[in-house]
Amino acid sequence: MDKGISQAVIRRMPRYYRYLGELLEAGVERISSNELSARMHVTASQIRQDLNNFGGFGQQGYGYNVQYLYDEIGHILGLNEMHNMIIIGAGNLGQAIANYVKFEKLGFRVVGLFDINPALEGKEVRGIPVMMLDVLPEFVKDHQVDIAALTLPKENAETTAVMLSTLGVNAIWNFAHVDLDNVDGMIVENVHLSDSLMQLSYSIANKKNK
């Protein structure tokens, strides 16, 4: 759903979704932007501005209906649909992701794990057997695959992305340390934990220098 909303706003949505989910679990039905602001350490005006992009959802003096807001943001993020995900590269990181059940709660279901190392063939991770990469075309024919997580060495990332594109898998959750911007029509989300770590290092260094 593209309503011309800025990427910066979209990037903040998952955090709203997470907080609202926690409020729901705690049985909170309504919340004012001031209360949400105090919890999230974001200014109330930022919250109002962000949510106004989507029509607001709030009533003056009455606050936000938590369930409604949660569902709407879920819709905006496409979380009302199940996404089938395969993982390519069944090493440390691939297996860790496959083992993490919480993604399924958000609607991301791991349906296949692929590798090129024959020693891993048939090894099960949370009941999902590792398959060899050469059966991927057959697998994609028989199964709906919406997302491929790439957890393989960067040297093999681009050829894998091109192969996925020819197989009709057009979204990549990319953990390999390489930009995959030049694969036609591919939607790519890069995740680099080391960027976050460097950010932390910067904050530590800055605190020391104060």
Ligand code: NAI
């Ligand atoms: P690993 O060596 O444990 O696993 C990599 C797996 O990919 C191996 O099992 C290997 O056989 C397989 N593989 C190699 N080429 C393949 C291909 N063409 N198709 C399918 N499988 C293939 O490595 P680890 O620790 O799991 O890391 C995986 C990748 O993720 C590395 O590139 C690493 O740099 C990166 N990484 C990225 C992070 C991030 O925050 N973005 C954090 C940690 C690792």
